[in-house]
Amino acid sequence: MLTAGVIVLASFAYVGLLFAIAYYGDKRADAGRSIIANPYIYALSLAVYCTSWTFYGSVGRAATSGIGFLPIYLGPTLMAALWWYVLLKIVRISKANRITSIADFIGSRYGKSHLLGGMVTVIAVVGVVPYIALQLKAISTSFTVLLQYPDMATPYYDSAPLFLGDNTFYIAMLLAAFTILFGTRHLDATERHEGLVAAIAFESVVKLVAFIAVGLFVTFGMYGGFADIFQRAAAVPDLRGLLTLGGAAGDYTTWASLTFVSMLAVLFLPRQFQVAVVENVDARHLSKAAWLFPLYLLAINVFVLPITLGGLLHFQSAADADMFVLSLPLSQGRVSLALLAFIGGLSAATGMVIVETIALSTMVCNDLLMPVLLRMKSLRLIERRDLSGLLLAIRRGAIIGILVLGYLYYYLAGEAYALVSIGLISFCAVAQFAPAIIGGIYWKGATRLGATCGLAAGFLMWVYTLLLPSFAKSGWLPIVFLSEGMLGIDLLRPQQLFGLTGLDEITHCVFWSLLANIGCYVGLSLVRRPGAAEHSQATLFVDKQPSAAGSRFWRGKASARELAGLLGRFLGPERAQEALAAYSAGSGKPHGDGVTADAALVHHVESLLAGAIGSASARVMVASVVEEEPLRVHEVLEIIDEASQVLAYSRQIEQKSLELERASTELRQANARLKELDRLKDDFVSTVSHELRTPLTSIRAFSEILNDNPQLDTPERKRFLGIIIKESERLTRLINQILDLSRIESGRAEWQLSDVDLKDTIENAIAATSQLFTDKNVGLQAHLPPNVPTVTADADRVLQVLINLLSNAVKFCARGAGRVEVRLVNEPNQLRVEVSDNGPGISKSDQPIIFERFRQGRDTLTDKAEGTGLGLAISRQIIAHFGGTLWVESELDCGATFAFVLPVTARIETAAARAIAAPA
């Protein structure tokens, strides 16, 4: 058969190959050409889920419970369908916050809590150590079987001395050395190990190939295919029970609870978190891995039942069914196949141990030891120049320590349990993380208090109902602890707690521990609101997009040199310089010793440190160099003030736009007015043209008559010439008036101001128009008081107004019966002049119109307008110029009264004028 030398040589050759792959992977990563950046490698690395428990243990469990081993793989398959939501979110959060382990994740979520991170670490270590022991047991047993076959009945470890005399101890230490070389060669801020992942993916291929090779050999080499094996098994009464569910396979409750626990385990086992979250290159790989990984699980399980049944048929015994994968090829003399199977089992075990111990050592270092060491002032760690050596030493020590613990568990308790049962103990332990994580990424109200107490309660329940009984079964505790309960109290029997019976130990533990866990988590979270730190972290974790808001609320001073120094102490000076240079190149901000760090740089350094030593420790370290001023009330107020300034600014803008709107409305109105004026001007021009054309036309018509008829008699000729002269005068008058009006309107008229006696002016006007009155036989009466004060005006202009009013009055009076009255009234400070007639009057609607240019009240009798239509417009302008007003009072058929007032000359001026006039 095989000698120990060959087996050891083959093992070392295999490990050497792993190293080569890891080395190549790291080289490629350094060169920027990653070989693991694709979903296939990612899915294969996830298959670290399949350990030696899968490789050897599935067959062992199937030998006693048939299909009962499958929930361990069906759970992850179902969970993979939810990765799209759950795992993707965890990966994104972890990338944004540089989370490096599951302890870091939970601690960070609940306000960067040291206590919580430390607790998760303790639970993970305690919970996973049995699992590591399982791997050691598998390697050791498989080695023994391979070496001693067929004398495999003697358990090897019974007689072996502890530690140095025991092969398993050497295996453990070899694995430790291997892990240290793989995982802690240097310290990296991202905590990613590309070479390691490549090696793990390779191991997943090896174990799958080895297992399928054995399966094919057993199924088709030893037997005649699947149907043959199953039919032979069905013929054996003892094996028939394995082909159905119920009875030996356990009930549906066990089935469901195992599915549930493994659903949680595939997310929250430290090694799964490490490969799925921390080592993830690109979150997009998740979607393809979500079906590739279950496919891998399916493939590695297809041959479990044939191998189991084949082994049971061949050996006629379920003893050592764990090792059928090796013993079946050996029984057929297939030594090389057995060696391949051994290498497959070795790869399953080493893959698990390496990743698990790296994940655990990171947690022990970052979340358990460093926070404690940094706080122990006597160690003066904060002042040490280079801490990267210390960090590496702690991690290496942690790896060795964890493997020694695993070895001790194996040595002391390994015999009592089959492989699968040990693994399930670990599954139940890590299931305790589920409420804190799942709740933490979907429920903002979850608090540190709730998470801490929930974890503690769940963990204690797990210890009491599963771990302590496993110790009792191993003989560490009196066995009566199981049968009679703690202190002999029946209700406290650990596996029938409070009298609950009818459940297997796993289901029993899952029920009680998660009940206590979720109960405390939810219950205590509802007791009070989360604090400020918890709330800000909760927002970061629950709301999907990571924001830079964290740096917004930072007030402090630090020089870039101090920060670089701090980073250098943990990462090594060179890596620190590289990281800062990369940041400065990326952000476009200068870096160097003299620069004062801004909030963004401090935040960046803190996140870099978080990658190396965990977020909670990073906060402590950054705080040690940064003169951080806690946010005070007035600073909060300032921030609020800034916000309100922004508000005020926007209000200003709103106001401006209102003003603009108003201005544009005014402009629009002005424009409309301009258009109206333009239209009026056009009207005016066309009216003037019309008014000018009328006399021109008649002048021309009569001139042509005279021209064409030289034989016209003299009276006729005279009459026509008279018309022509009259029309020419009218034309001249019209043009004069137009010129006059435009002069007045444009302010270019010449005014000769003097003290005017209105009584004289009225008398002059009456004299000037007396011929009109006589012609039309209209009576005129003037009521003029003897003494009136003077007004300051242009006498000619006022005369013009009076003549206009008088001639208008005559014009509208009936021939013979017409009466016109002129009245001068002395009023306080002003004189009023009225010109009344008993003509047809002016309707109310016409009254405003008659003062406009070319608008005349129609003669209701003849419907013929006389005059130019400009007189009243000019009169009103003249009176207005002297500070008076001109208006009309009239009713239809009751005559009309035109009146104007003019202010009297100020008395002093009058007196002065008299004084000057007196000597003359």
Added chain:
Amino acid sequence: MGGLTGQRLIALFLLGCLLLNYPLFSLFAGPGEVFGIPLLYAYVFVVWALLIALMAFVVERRSD
């Protein structure tokens, strides 16, 4: 992230939970065989493979 893909995957999760648990599961837990393979084994592996195939189908044909 396509909302429809996520919903389909959740539906698959629920379908898997339903098919691989009591009571539907119990319909296939008894004696019997398909092409020489025990009914229980055949059922579990066929459902399992079907779930994976559906997941692959849903994930790979998403448009985003």
